[in-house]
Amino acid sequence: MAPNVQVLPWGTAVAVGGPAVALGGLSLLFLKAFADDQRRKSSSNLPLVPEVPGLPLIGNLLQLKEKKPHRTFARWAETYGPIYSIQTGANKIVVLNSNDVAKEAMVTRYSSISTRKLSKALTILTAGKNIIAMSDYDEFYKTAKKHILISTLGTHAQRRHRAHRDALTENICNELHASLNENPLEAVNFRDIYLPELFRLGLKEVLGEDVESIYVEEFGTTFSKEELLKVLVHDLMVGAIEVDWRDFFPFLSWIPNKSFEDKIHQMDLRRGAATKALIKQQRKHFKPGQEINCYLDSLLSDEKAFTEEQIMMLIWEGIIETSDTTLVTAEWAMYELAKDPAKQDRLFREIKNVCGPNKVTEENMCKLPYLSAIFHETLRRHSPVPVVPLRYVHEDTVIGGYHIPAGTEIAINLYGCNMDKERWENPEQWIPERFLDGMHDYMELHKTTAFGGGKRVCAGALQAMLIACITIARLVQEFEWRLADGEEENVDIVGLTNLKLHPLRAIIKPRT
Numbered sequence: 027m028a029p030n031v032q033v034l035p036w037g038t039a040v041a042v043g044g045p046a047v048a049l050g051g052l053s054l055l056f057l058k059a060f061a062d063d064q065r066r067k068s069s070s071n072l073p074l075v076p077e078v079p080g081l082p083l084i085g086n087l088l089q090l091k092e093k094k095p096h097r098t099f100a101r102w103a104e105t106y107g108p109i110y111s112i113q114t115g116a117n118k119i120v121v122l123n124s125n126d127v128a129k130e131a132m133v134t135r136y137s138s139i140s141t142r143k144l145s146k147a148l149t150i151l152t153a154g155k156n157i158i159a160m161s162d163y164d165e166f167y168k169t170a171k172k173h174i175l176i177s178t179l180g181t182h183a184q185r186r187h188r189a190h191r192d193a194l195t196e197n198i199c200n201e202l203h204a205s206l207n208e209n210p211l212e213a214v215n216f217r218d219i220y221l222p223e224l225f226r227l228g229l230k231e232v233l234g235e236d237v238e239s240i241y242v243e244e245f246g247t248t249f250s251k252e253e254l255l256k257v258l259v260h261d262l263m264v265g266a267i268e269v270d271w272r273d274f275f276p277f278l279s280w281i282p283n284k285s286f287e288d289k290i291h292q293m294d295l296r297r298g299a300a301t302k303a304l305i306k307q308q309r310k311h312f313k314p315g316q317e318i319n320c321y322l323d324s325l326l327s328d329e330k331a332f333t334e335e336q337i338m339m340l341i342w343e344g345i346i347e348t349s350d351t352t353l354v355t356a357e358w359a360m361y362e363l364a365k366d367p368a369k370q371d372r373l374f375r376e377i378k379n380v381c382g383p384n385k386v387t388e389e390n391m392c393k394l395p396y397l398s399a400i401f402h403e404t405l406r407r408h409s410p411v412p413v414v415p416l417r418y419v420h421e422d423t424v425i426g427g428y429h430i431p432a433g434t435e436i437a438i439n440l441y442g443c444n445m446d447k448e449r450w451e452n453p454e455q456w457i458p459e460r461f462l463d464g465m466h467d468y469m470e471l472h473k474t475t476a477f478g479g480g481k482r483v484c485a486g487a488l489q490a491m492l493i494a495c496i497t498i499a500r501l502v503q504e505f506e507w508r509l510a511d512g513e514e515e516n517v518d519i520v521g522l523t524n525l526k527l528h529p530l531r532a533i534i535k536p537r538t
């Protein structure tokens with residue numbers, strides 16, 4: 027993208043500014059070509075990154091069979107260092123595993139790697155990069171990001187949506203009490219209760235309303251809230267990690283892969299029909315010039331900026347992002363606290379000292395350093411986005427002192443950065459105390475690299491922190507948590523986001 031952005035203004039100047047500007051433009055062009063050439067020469071004198079040995083043709087594909095590449099990447103870093111390259115079929119990927127090289131890529135060299143090359147599944151599921159998180163750095167991205175920050179994720183918007191978060195914590199506590207009343211000795215399934223509440227909050231922030239059901243014209247049927255959760259969140263979380271072997275061998279793209287295509291297209295069809303119906307219903311209440319109440323209002327107020335399909339994709343993005351990574355964070359934090367009664371008790375006492383008999387609220391967070399430490403340690407140990415979606419190098423660049431040629435892809439292994447032995451003592455262990463450095467600033471979101479960095483740093487970090495922290499605090503204030511039998515071994519993960527493979531099951535007891 028960047029080369030176009032640079033060349034375009036000169037072209038425009040030639041058209042409107044007459045010969046003088048044209049000459050100036052031309053000499054600039056030559057200067058740029060000369061500078062590019064010099065830079066290419068000097069950077070190509072640099073060494074190439076170390077390679078992880080693989081097999082002819084398929085490269086390292088067989089070594090990456092299990093769908094947890096971040097762990098394999100971190101293991102390789104111990105042998106090949108924080109930056110190395112791998113070959114996945116026809117693609118060369120440079121993998122970054124330490125804070126220093128990750129930061130260099132995300133901040134200093136961002137302009138050379140601001141685009142993405144998506145897998146076949148993600149190309150279909152994002153309708154060709156039409157969501158903020160997967161888009162290149164272009165006008166669509168800038169406009170959509172402005173809208174999501176103003177209406178939903180920015181500091182002011184988060185203040186406006188406070189009531190939704192309060193309702194979320196109240197609902198989960200009530201549901202847990204109700205489930206205890208029914209079956210006092212049975213383990214609760216945390217995810218069954220929490221995910222629908224996150225989804226509900228997402229609907230309110232994005233559409234302005236908690237939708238119970240919706241008539242979906244294309245399918246001639248009404249989708250219940252559970253079906254919406256499945257069609258908009260569950261199915262797509264699975265779809266996003268579907269692998270099409272043609273991704274690794276683009277020169278074989280002409281060979282059909284029907285079962286894969288049918289599966290992804292079906293997901294896309296159902297998701298599209300559901301979002302279309304939701305937008306149609308909410309559009310009835312929308313009047314131009316009205317107060318902006320949610321993300322959809324904001325997008326509709328600037329309708330000329332987006333196509334209908336883009337609005338559908340952005341709405342869906344807002345909903346799935348609310349539901350997904352915050353669940354991962356809160357679930358792992360509750361798992362760790364249920365496993366470790368001493369740390370759970372320490373948090374309980376901290377809350378009790380600050381809040382006494384009152385319910386803990388967001389206003390109390392600035393006085394709860396241990397809660398904040400638990401949040402950051404969970405992000406570090408269980409990185410909810412273990413690997414940043416692949417970036418594409420569109421012009422030669424340099425990272426970590428190595429020459430990175432155009433055409434390479436970059437995988438930033440945030441999990442690897444957060445597990446780096448050079449930076450973290452006993453990184454495998456969950457030790458919130460490591461963040462109790464006496465510098466407690468609960469608004470400091472970036473104590474680890476879990477939220478990425480630079481221009482593409484997570485837009486939802488504040489929301490994730492507010493929701494996860496208040497959830498953890500309320501759950502520990504109201505109940506004593508213990509892992510159900512066999513739960514300690516259930517530490518496997520699935521999917522793009524380090525989701526626990528087995529939903530957390532815990533025995534809970536109301537605190538007196």
Ligand code: HEM
Nearest residue numbers: 158159347348351410411414476477478482484485486490
């Ligand atoms: C603990 C929870 C979360 C974690 C660890 C997380 C992590 C990340 C990371 C690492 C990126 C950067 C990807 C890149 O560099 O390309 C990102 C981007 C993004 N995240 Fe999050 N995220 C979380 C929660 C959320 C939530 C709750 C939302 C919204 C509801 C959200 C919305 C976004 C958006 C819109 C982007 C794209 C930003 C851009 O490209 O400018 N995230 N997130």
